[in-house]
């Protein structure tokens with residue numbers, strides 16, 4: 087065994103996740119010299135595939151003009167065909183990983199196969215105490231199924247060997263949110279319900295369900311986005327400062343937020359949640375959800391969710407946190423808006439000012455930035471104020487290339503840093519909060535409200551905020 091030799095084994099190498107996200111991220115790391123020299127990449131494919139056909143797919147998805155670099159990257163990859171139900175199929179893999187001191191197995195395959203692959207890896211001698219396994223959502227359909235997945239994984243692996251990815255935690259602006267909160271003292275006294283009126287978290291997509299109807303129609307926006315990405319964003323925003331930046335210190339604090347979420351009981355769903363489904367609009371050719379290929383006729387799967395969450399702890403009790411996500415919305419935009427309280431006396435209101443209460447807007451995509459809106463005097467006579475943004479722009483031309491979430495997370499996996507990966511307790515706490523909402527929907531809101539393609543969602547979403555006297559802020563908090 088060679089001390090420095092590492093193997094990264096990707097199951098599901100010809101699937102969408104591997105081809106569109108994983109290999110391009112690995113290539114960019116390689117291109118920048120960030121992949122350890124001694125890392126072998128092993129691509130596992132269920133279907134027998136020639137090297138040439140696989141390389142063609144890689145080249146198609148990596149979009150790289152520098153063919154020398156691309157060829158050098160491709161040379162690092164060994165393609166293996168593997169039927170996960172056939173034990174013998176794991177022998178060639180064993181021969182390849184045996185010389186490595188560390189083997190990382192990335193399961194880019196459906197969760198129903200996690201248990202089987204783990205068993206085969208164990209039986210064929212590919213797993214040891216140092217091996218790491220990377221898994222990705224959907225980690226369950228509800229609390230019970232999430233526990234079943236966990237039981238299968240943990241029968242062969244310890245918690246410290248399991249890397250559960252939520253790619254939102256790899257986004258630059260999310261990590262900057264942690265930097266902003268815990269690397270600056272000025273925000274801490276303001277970071278509480280007494281100083282903030284509300285928080286909005288929006289993850290809006292302009293795309294539809296695409297080729298994933300088979301998965302999506304069984305899943306819906308609540309399970310696909312809120313249970314994981316939006317709740318993780320909420321955790322980073324609302325957690326207490328951890329004592330250290332160690333995986334357990336950070337994950338303990340995130341878990342406390344999830345556990346403090348005020349349950350939305352079945353009878354409250356009508357008042358606190360909104361379900362929508364996109365429908366054709368007269369002004370566009372774009373298909374509605376029910377017309378998409380692969381969607382069941384009369385499907386009641388939601389493609390949009392808005393809800394009002396509250397955290398029942400000392401810091402946040404009583405302050406609303408509005409979450410919203412959907413497909414085929416007006417534009418692709420992921421944003422967190424923190425609306426601070428008003429000034430206690432409006433000294434400048436009568437002098438033609440346009441002033442707003444302070445607002446912090448964290449834009450995750452597109453164009454990652456953090457803007458703090460403060461009021462400043464306009465030029466000239468008199469005290470006329472208007473909001474100005476103090477702007478941290480992370481996409482400035484001339485700055486270093488922006489990394490994608492998967493690049494950052496890959497390096498953490500190779501380094502064995504679990505800080506940005508979820509613990510099973512977080513997944514379970516998130517499902518415990520989401521499950522009663524689903525039950526409530528089954529009882530009280532079986533049908534989603536239609537919204538037009540290209541809009542900001544159903545009208546009930548605006549009413550949800552209007553009941554509290556607010557509106558959704560749709561772009562850079564405007």
Ligand code: BG6
Nearest residue numbers: 223253289291310311315420451
């Ligand atoms: C995935 C969801 O986890 O996140 C998709 O399954 C969604 O439905 C995607 O489109 C959004 O990710 P991003 O990084 O494009 O915002």
